[in-house]
Amino acid sequence: MPGFLECAKKSWDRPSIKKSSVAIFADKLKILRNDLKKWEKSLSKFSIQKCNQAIFILDSLEHERALFITEFNLRKLVKLHLEDLLLAECSYWRKRCTVRWVKMGEDNTKFFHAMATERFRKNSIASLKDDDGREIAHHNEMAGMLWASYKNRMGDTQGIDMQFDLSTILSKVDGLEVLSRPFEKEMDDVVKFMPPDKAVGPDGFNGLFLKKCWSIIQSEIYNLEMISMLEELVCRILIAL
Numbered sequence: 611m612p613g614f615l616e617c618a619k620k621s622w623d624r625p626s627i628k629k630s631s632v633a634i635f636a637d638k639l640k641i642l643r644n645d646l647k648k649w650e651k652s653l654s655k656f657s658i659q660k661c662n663q664a665i666f667i668l669d670s671l672e673h674e675r676a677l678f679i680t681e682f683n684l685r686k687l688v689k690l691h692l693e694d695l696l697l698a699e700c701s702y703w704r705k706r707c708t709v710r711w712v713k714m715g716e717d718n719t720k721f722f723h724a725m726a727t728e729r730f731r732k733n734s735i736a737s738l739k740d741d742d743g744r745e746i747a748h749h750n751e752m753a754g755m756l757w758a759s760y761k762n763r764m765g766d767t768q769g770i771d772m773q774f775d776l777s778t779i780l781s782k783v784d785g786l787e788v789l790s791r792p793f794e795k796e797m798d799d800v801v802k803f804m805p806p807d808k809a810v811g812p813d814g815f816n817g818l819f820l821k822k823c824w825s826i827i828q829s830e831i832y833n834l835e836m837i838s839m840l841e842e843l844v845c846r847i848l849i850a851l
Contacts, residue, residue, distance in 0.1 A: 611698075613649065619826050621645035631833040638830065639815065658699065661692035794832055798824075 626637045668685040671677065677685070737747040738755055746752055806818035820827070 611653065614646075615822065615826075617645060617649040618642060618823050622823075622826050631830070635830045635834055638827075658692060658695050661688050661695065664688050665692070797831060798828075 621642045622638055624638075624641060626634045626641070628634045628637045665685060665688055668677065668681060668688075671681070735752060737745050738752050739745050740755060746755065801817075801820050801824050804817035804820060806821060807816060
């Protein structure tokens with residue numbers, strides 16, 4: 611859609627109050643999602659129903675008399691706009707549904723829309739029973755029960771008591787930034803050959819978004835990759851020591 615890339619770049623360039631690269635990236639995605647929702651509301655509201663009404667009025671008028679050149683051109687423009695809206699609606703429902711596009715798409719419209727909408731329904735837990743069999747329905751009490759249950763299963767961490775100074779063992783080596791170049795090429799290839807109509811994560815941004823906006827968001831992705839590499843390197847060093 612016209613204006614999408616401009617909106618995405620403007621939103622992505624907004625500064626984030628988060629500190630770590632992972633938190634910054636997640637925060638930018640949330641900001642981008644909200645900005646795109648606002649941008650979508652600013653698009654043309656000349657809906658499919660209104661287009662059909664305008665075409666019906668002009669067709670009815672043509673039965674009474676010949677259309678003026680302005681009326682004829684208006685009907686042509688409305689039909690072209692209606693075609694764009696129908697294609698956009700078809701693409702919307704196709705991306706909204708997790709199953710692949712049904713073979714008889716137009717013949718199963720209601721079924722396909724129902725399948726696409728099913729995963730957007732919000733499920734809620736009405737009540738829980740504790741160990742004594744008492745039924746709890748208050749939200750805070752249920753949250754406390756779930757938190758205590760998972761905490762008991764995971765156990766408590768005692769922390770790590772490091773008995774040495776890591777800075778005295780490792781010395782800084784210049785020129786290591788070249789090690790990240792092959793990984794950037796690999797990440798570029800992954801995005802290049804990624805399926806365009808599948809979401810890569812729970813954020814809902816699919817492959818087509820990454821392909822179109824890669825030049826905007828690639829620096830943040832590179833930072834995430836470098837952090838994961840450094841964390842893995844430190845873990846290997848600690849294990850070796």
